[in-house]
Amino acid sequence: MxxxxxxxxxxxxxxxxxxxxxxxxxxxxxDIKKIKGIPQVPGSIPIFGHLLSLGEDHATTCEKWWRKYNLPVFQVKLGNTRAVVVNSWDEVTKMVTKTQTALIDRPKLYTFHGLISSTQGFTIGSSPWDESCKNKRKAVGMTLNRGALKNYLEMFDLESYCLVRDLEPGSRNGKADVFIRPFIQRLALNTTLTLCYGIRMDDAYDDLLREILTVGSAISLLRSASENLQDYVPLLRYLPNNEKNKRSKELRDRRDKYLNTLMNKTKTMIEEGTDKPCIAAAILKDEESKLNNVEVNSICLSLVSGGFETIPGTLTSCLGSLCTEEGQVYQEKAFEAIKSHYPDIKQAWLDSIQEEKIPYINAIVKEAGRYYTVSAMSLPRKTIKPVRWNKAVIPPNTMVLINAQAANHDVDHFGPDAGTFNPDRYMNEDGVTEKEIKGLPHQSFGGGPRSCSGQYIAQRLIYACLVRILSVFKVVASEVEPPNTSYVDYNQFKTALVAIPRDFKVKLVPRDPELLQEILKDSAKRTEKFYR
CATH class of the missing domain: 1.20.5 (Single alpha-helices involved in coiled-coils or other helix-helix interfaces)
Structure with a gap:
């Protein structure tokens, strides 16, 4: 016993x-056992896995590991989460096209999904794949597809005009340096606010506009794995005086406040019969709609929080490259291309919002999207079924990370100058016509059913702005505060989910001051009735 x-x-x-x-x-x-057949890079330590060795800039570190170990695809441990990282152009293309239905899901993260999104629902891009996500993507797809762009010509006209209108006085006829990013931020945010709520703000430093930008950028930091280790190391969530949790709840409340303000303004305009065509009004007035209030808020939140970051990041950085001594060559090619298609610059202004027919401007738009990969490590995906990858099988519920920055700068695909800004790569040898490209020109919008819903409107807006700016200004880099044009170091916050370009100034030298004033006067008269 x-x-x-x-x-x-x-x-x-x-x-x-x-x-x-x-x-x-x-x-x-x-969460997933080590996957046989896919190598794991060295450097994993207990509890944190590879999180600490990945540092602040996961995309750049993974790009270096790919080249160091000759592994275009490898697996890493992010705390208690196993992830497969895909780096090279060929492997990324194969992953987002051939296995797209298996990678249609998104993982839920503790901070963004559990804390920040607990009141307004998930954004479309971050939402796990379910019936609600399908309905939201379908609604947005009908609103933002290429055919729907004709519905937004007045908005494109107004916002791109306001951009040039407000840059012109600050430049003092090309004698003063000006910051361009605040005005491009307003353009992007007004575009999404108009689309969603039928509301816009004319002042680039409007309090509400700045609040939306400040809160959105802060949330972007909290969505990043390098900034927010508690998503992958659960113990960190329960530390006393957890500042991440406090910050997340504070930002959630501030975001709720301005989203409710915007929605209430739209509802008031509907009641008064003064509402403008927009997503919120269309859905709220459609009794047949299958979307509930949370889903409507989610759609609007997705567009507002997505467009205001990615469009300014791309357009601001693109102008940064064009204003440098090397970029002046491309800038003048663009100006000559505009003149060859539109001998009358006034006509170029009018047509820039309706069509994208100047090959060299299209080449610059593509190169800006490729070179400045504003979302360097694309939103994580999650497998919903086994994925056969060469001799390996990636099991269901595995996180897959697409390194868009690495793919966009793959020398094996783009050549030895992949690390330089060069729009000519998308042009034929005649310098006049665009190369015919099979597949995607770059990986910045993603691919398959989870690709960016707003890519067509983003491309048209960037195209229109480039035509309008380059047709009336020569853009010259400031000697005191020039741009950083490194595709890695241009981003001032490496831990942010979406890049925030370092501030720089430019000189805007009018090509024809009298013509510029005529164009601005005509545009003011034409757009004064829009969204006032």
């Missing part, structure tokens, strides 16, 4: 075994 001492020994042994088991599980195990 066992004595009390024997029972105590047995219980102690059980405690030791259980402790060793759970310590081992906590320190070394991941």
């Amino acid at each position: 066992a004595t009390e001492e024997d029972l105590n020994k047995i219980l102690f042994a059980i405690f030791i075994i259980a402790s060793v088991y759970y310590i081992h599980k906590f320190c070394f195990e991941t």
